[in-house]
Amino acid sequence: MLYFHSWSGGKDSTASIILDHIHGLPPSKIIFSEVMFDRKREISGEPPEHIDFIRSKAKPLFEIWGYEVEIVRAEKDYLDLFYHVTQKSKIPERNGKYSGWLIGGKCSANRDLKIAPVRNYFKKLDLTGTDYTQYIGIALDEPKRLKRLKGSNRISLLARFGFTEQMAYDLCKEYGLLSPIYNFSRRGGCWFCPNQGYAELTHIKMEYPELWEELRKLNAEENVVSHGCKYGKTLEEVEAIIDGKIQNQRRGISV
Known part of the structure; x- marks a missing residue:
């Protein structure tokens, strides 16, 4: 039996x-x-603090513990998805245009950029006829998600050992393995994700203006199907909200 952590x-x-x-x-x-x-320029889609934590802190420690850690990537990147030319839309005026911004709640990046490389990794291993188990990070107090694991080769060690989400948080903190994303966010995710909250977007704009400028460049493209970068809101509308929050922070007003 082989065992893998989806981390x-x-x-x-x-x-x-x-x-x-x-x-x-x-x-x-x-x-x-x-x-x-952007693969060509080696710009990660992971929040900068998070990918640094992965590469510089967690991965080296896990290797000291005796684990082999594999970092995989999809052949595509976010720019490939943004600049995908629409060809078979039932709405004729969309054909020939770039796909544009990801749709909140229907994020193709999760499917094509996050899940696909893991699936391809297992395909390349050619585990046909081999029993293997995937450890999935789902806590004891997430019954709906745990239910989806039944009948599959995926299991939760958190559920096995009786760990809730808060207990998982505390355990990571105890071992010095809590990602710095939790300093400004309740969840992980790409820095360009349409599902991000305004706190995360504000953090990106304030701390990483070079990444925010990448979004502005994309926003300049007019020949796109999707103009809304966050649930129908354009980048200008999102930025106006963020600027208001930044001003409030500078005035010491809670946001």
């Missing part, structure tokens, strides 16, 4: 690895799927 670097999947280490479970391999914004 996002968030509290739940990281806590799963810690539990594996604590309980001395059979040897397993850790797979991290890095979303790329």
Whole structure:
């Protein structure tokens, strides 16, 4: 039997690895799927603090613990999705245009850039006829998500050892393996994700203006199907909200 951790670097999947280490479970391999914004320029789609945590802190420690850590990437990046030319739309005026911004709640980046490289990794291993288990970071207090694991080769070590989301958070903190994203966000995700909250977007604009400028460049494209970068709101509308929050922060007003 082979064992693999599907690791996002968030509290739940990281806590799963810690539990594996604590309980001395059979040897397993850790797979991290890095979303790329632009492969040619090596611009990661992961928040800068998070990918630094992955590469500089968590991965080296896991390797000291004896785990093999594999970082995989899709052949495509976010720019490939943005500049995909629409050809078979039932709405004629959309054909010939770039796809544009990702649609909130229907994020194709998760499917094409996050999940696909993990699936391709397993295909290349050619595990046909081999029993293997994937450890998935789902906590005990997420019953709906746990229910989806039934009948599959995916299991939750958090559920096995009785760990809730808060307990997973505390365990990561205890081991010094809590991603810095939790300093400004409740969840992980790409820095360009339409599902991000305004706190995360504000953080990107304030701390990484070069990344925000990348979004402005995309916003200059007019020949696109999707003009809304966050649930129908244009980048200008989002930026106006963010600027208001930044002003409030400077005045010491809670946002």
